[in-house]
Amino acid sequence: xxxxxxxxxxxxxxxxxxxxxxxxxxxxxxxxxxxxxxxxxxxxxxxxxxxxxxxxxxxxxxxxxxxxxxxxxxxxxxxxxxxxxxxxxxxxxxxxxxxxxxxxxxxxxxxxxxxxxxxxxxxxxxxxxxxxxxxxxxxxxxxxxxxxxxxxxxxxxxxxxxxxxxxxxxxxxxxxxxxxxxxxxxxxxxxxxxxxxxxxxxxxxxxxxxxxxxxxxxxxxxxxxxxxxxxxxxxxxxxxxxxxxxxxxxxxxxxxxxxxxxxxxxxxx
DNA sequence: CGCGGGCCCTGTGAGC
DNA sequence: TGCTCACAGGGCCCGC
Numbered sequence: 123x124x125x126x127x128x129x130x131x132x133x134x135x136x137x138x139x140x141x142x143x144x145x146x147x148x149x150x151x152x153x154x155x156x157x158x159x160x161x162x163x164x165x166x167x168x169x170x171x172x173x174x175x176x177x178x179x180x181x182x183x184x185x186x187x188x189x190x191x192x193x194x195x196x197x198x199x200x201x202x203x204x205x206x207x208x209x210x211x212x213x214x215x216x217x218x219x220x221x222x223x224x225x226x227x228x229x230x231x232x233x234x235x236x237x238x239x240x241x242x243x244x245x246x247x248x249x250x251x252x253x254x255x256x257x258x259x260x261x262x263x264x265x266x267x268x269x270x271x272x273x274x275x276x277x278x279x280x281x282x283x284x285x286x287x288x289x290x291x292x293x294x295x296x297x298x299x300x301x302x303x304x305x306x307x308x309x310x311x312x313x314x315x316x317x318x319x320x321x322x323x324x325x326x327x328x329x330x331x332x333x334x335x336x337x338x339x340x341x342x343x344x345x346x347x348x349x350x351x352x353x354x355x356x357x358x359x360x361x362x363x364x365x366x367x368x369x370x371x372x373x374x375x376x377x378x379x380x381x382x383x384x385x386x387x388x389x390x391x
Numbered sequence: 392c393g394c395g396g397g398c399c400c401t402g403t404g405a406g407c
Numbered sequence: 408t409g410c411t412c413a414c415a416g417g418g419c420c421c422g423c
Contacts, residue, residue: 336415
């Protein structure tokens with residue numbers, strides 16, 4: 123579900139509702155969604171003020187008034203929403219913050235690939251790579267030079283660039299006319315230049331449409347994204363390429379679905 | 392030590 | 408209608 127545009131959309135909709143809010147109570151229904159194991163989240167958060175909320179990679183980073191931080195990762199099916207007290211608490215709701223104004227922030231994640239990660243004073247970025255929106259082509263070129271993996275697989279590595287996922291890597295490679303199975307270290311300067319621009323263009327357009335909802339994604343207000351209607355390759359196997367009319371192919375790389383147009387994204391050069 | 396594969400989970404939709 | 412199976416936006420951990 124959540125890649126950079128979706129996570130940013132959650133932050134954008136959550137921020138005005140929680141920035142400056144006091145967490146009056148914390149209800150943790152499953153302690154195993156919290157990392158490190160044994161963290162007393164209730165103690166850390168109760169009666170704290172949320173002074174800031176921001177995105178780093180695919181992480182939603184909260185800064186508290188005591189300077190401590192934690193982040194929530196949405197995994198595949200995570201939702202972070204603001205709801206009223208009387209709205210039904212759905213199955214798989216693992217964490218609830220009661221705010222001073224009577225609203226609740228709820229974290230719900232059926233597959234539990236997401237979770238809550240206590241940082242304290244640790245760096246929210248961890249070992250993550252640079253943000254794609256401010257990425258420089260020479261920087262990406264240097265990183266891709268260091269690996270023999272397929273360019274598709276390399277771009278999914280959050281240590282290389284932080285925030286891209288399966289949808290936007292496929293979309294960006296298509297926009298740049300690059301074959302997904304091309305070895306990362308074989309891309310030339312012009313290709314990386316084009317790829318850098320394509321990544322930014324695709325992410326910017328996706329953000330403008332509040333991300334992609336294939337199934338689960340909603341923002342903090344429960345609103346779905348609309349960018350899935352504008353995908354040019356992702357989840358379009360067998361359909362005509364919107365650029366050249368060729369048939370979109372689906373292959374599996376590193377266990378992930380990969381969609382591309384064999385005519386626009388040629389194997390050679 | 393880089394890399395590929397397995398695995399962690401639940402829900403859904405296609406196919407029989 | 409009901410069952411089985413493949414698959415899903417992510418990422419950690421384990422051998423090789």
